Amino acid sequence: MSKILLLVRHAKSSWDDPSLSDFERPLNERGKKDAPDMAKKLHGRKIRIDAFVSSSAKRAWQTCKHFTKEFDPKKKNIVREAKLYEADEQSFYEVIEGLKNRWDSVAIFSHNPGITFFANSLTAERVDDMPTCAVFAVKIDADKWKEFRTAKKEFLFFDYPKIEIPH
DSSP states (O other): OEEEEEEEEEOOBOSSSSSSSSOOOBBBBHHHHHHHHHEEEEEHTTTSSEEEEOOHHHHHHHHHOOOOHHHHHTSSSEEEEETTTTTHHHHHHHHHHHHHTTTTTEEEEOOHHHHHHHHHHSSOOOSOOOOOOOOOEEEEHHHHHHGTTTEEEEEEEEOOOTOOOOO
């Protein structure tokens, strides 16, 4: 059995209101366009997503909601996870190792720099920087998420709004 993990950086956020904390910043117009576009692009790859786990920061949560509209309109398996805001490698591992085993494919929505560092720690594939709304996907040879840390991982793809999927 195997699992699929999709690491998704939140879409472009707004800096228009300086009174908002970093945590409260919403998506800007480009982010509101990129998130549904990337969800559709990902859906076009025939990827199934069983659960959506998002940082509780507003921009990540809004990005997550755009993906759930595409993949899970009933919004059954959506989790807000405070550990994914300003997450380090250990925080990512803790969240992933706590996922429900019945979920075979999970999308995690988080932030830079942590998400780029974590993605780069998983396989030999390297990304300089995960742009906003980027998706980094890996396949894990494991039956249980708690085996994630030591399981063999295979890079599947890296995509972001500026790339066109070849047909």
